[in-house]
Amino acid sequence: MDRWREHVANADPDVFRTRLDREGLDEQTCRNRIDDGGWPSNEPLPAWIDRLEALLQYVHESSPSDYAISVDEELPFVDILLPVLAFAREGIEPVSTECVTADAVEDLIEILANRLSKLWSHTVFIEFKTHIAERDPDLVFDDGDVKPDSIEHYEEFCDRMLRDELAAFFVEYAFLGRLVVSVIDQWKNWVGELCDHVTRDRERLNKRFGSETALGPVVEIDAMGDPHHGGRRVLSVTFQSGTTVAYKPRNSDIVAGFYDLLDWINRTGDLLHLETLEVLPRETYAWIEWVEPRTCGSETEVRNYYRRAGMLIAVFYALDATDMHLENIVAVGDQPVAIDVETLAQPMVKPQNRSVNEAIEVAKDTVVRTGAVPEHVQSPDVDDVAGFSAKQLEVNITVDRFTDVNTDRMDIESVPHPNREGESLPQYSGEVIEPEEYSGAIVRGFVDVYELFMANEGALLSDDGPIEQLIEREPKVRALYRDTAVYTKINRSVTSHSYHRTGLRFGTQVESLAKLLISGELDRDVWPIFECERSILRRFNTPRFTAKIDSTDIFNRNGTVVEDFFESKVSDQIRDRIRGFSKADLDEQVTYLRWGYGEYEQIHGGGSTATLSATELATGEPIDGLVLEESRRLYDRLISHSRRDDGLPTWVLREVMQESGIYIHPVEDNLYSGRLGIGLFAAGLARLDDDESYRDFALDVVSPVMTRLEDDISPPFPIGGGVGLGSMVYGFTKLGELLADDACIAAASEAARRIDSERIAADNRYDVLHGSAGAILGLLALYEVTGEEDILDRAVQAGDHLLNHRHDHQGVLTWSTPSIGRPLCGFAHGVAGIAYALFRLGSTTDAARFSDAALEGIRFERQQYDHQAQNWPDLRPNTETDWMDAWCHGRTGIGLARLGMYEIEQIPELRRDVDRALQGIETNELYAADHLCCGNFGRIEFLRRAARTLDEPTHLVDAKRLAAASVERATSSGQFSTPWQTEHWYNPSFFTGETGIGYSLMQFAAPSLPCAVLWE
Incomplete structure (x- = not known):
């Protein structure tokens, strides 16, 4: 009960009571049912009990000679698995013999074997270790004396399980027993379905994919992706003729419509030809041409590949696609081929039906939403997965791996999850060619198709045009209500032995999906979504929802789940998107592409040296007369760019994370x-x-x-x-x-x-x-x-x-930045800021240890000072310059930190550093960036503070001149120069955006305002 309350209600008893009310229950009734633990005597046992009993009877009565199954011998406890697989095979032999060969049947059994092994191996391993402990306790803790190939205990354990103990095993792990027979039943159903489809479509398959000779029977089958809808999966199906076709157990009219659109582009525009695939769509499944990756033969082919990539991104954007990640695209020479487009035409869920995220509202109208462009993923587990990204899919989690499989020394170790390197990037001369080198080609291809659509909007959207033809197919598309990783995490828990005794613990895990519903953050009409998710996850499947292109309802395989669930019909979204194509929108999307592929001016932390003459710029009104007017103007800009999706103001920031891509996110709590x-x-x-x-x-x-x-x-x-x-x-x-x-x-x-x-x-x-x-x-x-x-x-x-x-660095006790492994100079991340904080603490507490540590620490920076540069170096690796003059790094911030310390105690060494910083500042140069952290207003803060503390008015004159010049330039251009701010995008941040500039300006008129860059 405690676990349930925690998962669904964050342990809040009132919220948990709401959850129980939903089921017409109270807490005591639930406790009584849990304590009872039995099955009501007046109700028949569930059907899975009979199927489990049939399995156990088969295992008991059969012998190894009955199995005749060949599967991977490295599967843990394969000897226990074999009779289970033989039991399953008996159910498919009558339907499979005509359409698939014996080898293909073995492939199908291998698919089942892998799924069952993943499901139960950890729990069987626990029992195996218990068996070892009973026979040889020392072996549990130290197997050093056991020969690597020793199998005495392993064979004895398998024999006991099959002869006497498998029934007791499933009594103890009853939920696992239910899952095992459920997986077997699902497998039998979809295998029979596959064989029926092969038989039924044989003539059509020959006509669509065959050559002069018939395709012949199926000789090889492999499975991909997650199981959906009763264990069904995408399969690669190879026929005797050598032809391989993808089998997709879902409606794929959207795929056929997509390739029809590419055909229209090929016919209409004088552009590079885009590859299309043959599709044989059926009502509930489809056969699609199979493609294999192929390397490029020249640098020109690589360039053409990326130009075509840009063309595809434009198509994805026009169709409101999402999730076009690396596993959905294959590089076939100079052709990027989209092999899975089930998330084309993705509907937007109504805000009341999902957790409000302002970034989603902004991203839905950008190329970033397509999933093809590098995007920073705010997840500790998974990095960028974009279809055209150099990073590919890095999974930052550990997984369990069996060692010394099927021997007496068998054990489990945790290892990093292998990265899933997709096949979406071109290769040339044995190397993967990254997209950043060809960003210009990507942009050019995007512009090609975007302008083609603008110029031919009438034909594109006409009744006989490709968009209306696609809509008339009434295709179904996958509706991504929740990140698939959420389901994967829950399903992963089902493989743990701690979840296998009863369904209670797994049930509490699934209940976490209802948290926002119970708390009232989502509309209660969404409850059927959760009920579907719960039902599907209980069968060890991944939930999958769909949308019809001309409907606002959400569906699953059994029909409508929630009516009027989406903001609009997907067909209207597509029409509106294409009708909204414009020069302004094109420019904005191109900016996203350039940023995503590394084409941007790094004016935060990069030390831009672009300068303008402040004397020439500051020809207008002195800053004193501009402060109030400019502050109000900045406030008006702040208001105009705010969003109030939940009634309170918020803003969405767009920035580029250097290692991962574009990051669109709401402002944070800092x-x-x-x-x-x-x-x-x-x-x-x-x-x-x-x-x-x-x-x-x-x-x-x-x-x-x-x-x-x-x-x-x-x-x-x-x-x-x-x-x-x-x-x-x-x-x-x-x-x-x-x-x-x-x-x-x-x-x-x-x-x-x-x-x-x-x-x-x-x-x-x-x-x-x-x-x-x-x-x-x-x-x-x-x-x-x-x-x-x-x-x-x-x-x-x-x-x-x-x-x-602290640690000793060149004879000085100081602090190293862990990610770099050495101390840094500067206020934001370096010794100057740390020393300033300690010096203030020492002053407040009269504890000399803090002040002494501060003065000791800045000896490091004193050693780094360069008299010729009149500055302290930026010691971070991978920066564009070794020298910065900013609040965060360089003389401005270091001078300000020393000034703050000097205000506490007038130590000559502190004053000397202040003077060094002031002497180095170029007061007649206006830097390219204006913001507090790395721009002009960081210098303005230091100069103004120095004028006050040192009683040297010339510094205030310099500060006002720089401020007036910066304001005049902003007035001319319409905005201040800050990171990630363009004519389309606004940055409201304090240290890196316009609000900090406004606050700094106000201090000219109101000197009593606390100096925030000193945490005054």
């Missing part, structure tokens, strides 16, 4: 790029401009973060001051002060409470943005407001954690 930073900008404007709407807006922005903290449902965070819990502590503290709002201070305290000893001990980043240094700065800000000693104690814990994780 200061650096998320809600706390945006809220801080609005709160600053509320202080500067007497308008209550700014205050209300600031609180609306951060209210989801408050809710997640209150409900304890926030995801695990690092503890840093930029993107972690420390950033929440600081952000809410400053909002509370600026808005005089006690609820914000309470939220800051709640976030601080989560910076506990366990989280601090787990920190291995140490820096300001992600680690303990940032936690210290956030906690100190809150402590200055509340004076609570518990807050200061947590900051001290974080400080001691930093002291305990």
Whole structure:
């Protein structure tokens, strides 16, 4: 009961009561039924019991001479598996002899063998180890003296199981017994179905796929993909003639319509020819031409391959396709061939029927949704799976593997899941050629087809055009309601022995799919979806839903599941998409493609050296007269780009993750790029401009973060001051002060409470943005407001954690960045920021150990200073330049950190570093980027602070000139220059976007605003 409550209701008793009410139950009734554990005496036993009994009787009465089955001898416990397979084979022999050869039957049995082995091997292994322990206890813990080929105990165990104990085994593992006979029954059904289809379609198959001679009987069969609809799977079917055809046990009219569209493109446009496949569609299944990968013969063929890839991406985009990942595309010489297009024309689920994700709303109108373009996958288990991606499919999980199979030494070890390298990328001269080298060809191909569709919209959408012809086929497409990985994870649990005794534990696992329904986040009308999922998963299958192209209902194999489930008919989506083709949309999609394949200017952290003369630009009004007007303009832009899908404002960010691709995601709960930073900008404007709407807006922005903290449902965070819990502590503290709002201070305290000893001990980043240094700065800000000693104690814990994780580097005790293996210079990730945090902690606590550690640490940076460059180097690998002048890395941030320390104690060495930084700054050059982290406003912050702290007004003059020049340039171009911001896309982030620029501008008019880049 506890496990059920946890899975379906996050252990909330009230929510769990709602779940029980749905079934007309109460908790005591459930407990009574679980305790009873038996079967009601007045009800007949379920039919699977009879089938299991028949299996056990066959095993008991048969002998090895009856089996005559050849399967992989490396399958664990193959000797126990053989009679089970022989029992299953008896059910198919009458229907298979005419259409398939004996070899093909063996292939079918091998498919069943692999599935059963995957299902029960772990549980049989537990019993085997128990057997070993009874016979030779020492062998359980140490098999060093056992010969590698020893099988004495193994053979004895198999003999016991088959002779006496298999029935007892299935009594103990009753749910496993049900699954075994269910899998066998499913296999018999689809094998019979396959043989019937081969026989029925023989003449059509010969006509469509045969040559001058008949195809002959089936001689070889192999299975691919997940089992759906009663264990059915996609098969490769090879006939005696040598011809191989794909058999797909589902309606494939969409496939035929897709290739008709490619034929239309080939006939209509003077473009590269796109390969099409022969299709023999039937009502509930289809036969499709089989293709094998082939290498390219020249560099020209490689280039043409990627141009055709761009053409296919345009087709996918036009048809609203999704999931066109690497396993659905095969590189056949210079032709990318889409072999599985069941997710073409993908309908959009109504928002009330799914978890609201603003990124989905944005991505649905982009090429990223197709799944063919590199995309960052926010999953710890799976990396990019795009159809045209160099990364291919990396699966970051471990799997169990049997060792010394079917011997006395047999054991299980955990190994990394093998990466599934698809066949979607071209090969030339023995090497896979990555798409980044041919991004221009991809873009050109995309533009070719996009412009062809624009120029021929009338013909494309006419009654006899390819789109209407496709729609008239009334094809069914797969509707992806939930990520298949969710189902895979649940099905993987069925292979664990701990789930095999009864269905109760597996049932609680499946219940997690109902969590959003029970909590009320989804419309209760969606309940039939969950009931279908539950029913299918209980049969060790993967749920599969479909949509009809001219309907808004969602279906499964048995009919309608939920009526009016989708936002619109897919046919209307396709028509609207093509009618919406325009020059502006083309430019936006091309930008996605260029970014996805590495064509973008990295102005965050890359140290762009593009400069403009600030003197020439700053010819207009001085910055003092622009602050309020510009701040209001930035606020208006912020409002205009917000979304309110659930009533509260949010924004969607688009960026490129260097190692994986485009990342489209809602703003997160942090200061650096998320809600706390945006809220801080609005709160600053509320202080500067007497308008209550700014205050209300600031609180609306951060209210989801408050809710997640209150409900304890926030995801695990690092503890840093930029993107972690420390950033929440600081952000809410400053909002509370600026808005005089006690609820914000309470939220800051709640976030601080989560910076506990366990989280601090787990920190291995140490820096300001992600680690303990940032936690210290956030906690100190809150402590200055509340004076609570518990807050200061947590900051001290974080400080001691930093002291305990120093190491000697060239004679200096300092901190290394784990991912790099050495210390870094700079504020955001380097020693400067860590030392600044410790120095402030030492000042607050009067604990010299922290101040001393800070001064010791900056000796490292002092060693790195380059007098000729007048700067500290950027020591990160793989950067575009060795030198940056920014808040995050380089002299601006280091100078600002030293200035913050100098304000606490006027130590000459600190002042010298401040002066070095100021002397190196080019105050008459406007950098290409404007934002706080790596752009002009980081320098402006340092210059303005230096003018105040050092009482040197010239620095303020320089800061104002740079600010005025930046504003003038933004006025001319319509926006500030920040990462991932284009004419189509907006970046509201604080450190990397426009809200931080606005907040910095406001400090010219309101110097009392806290300096956020110092966590003041």
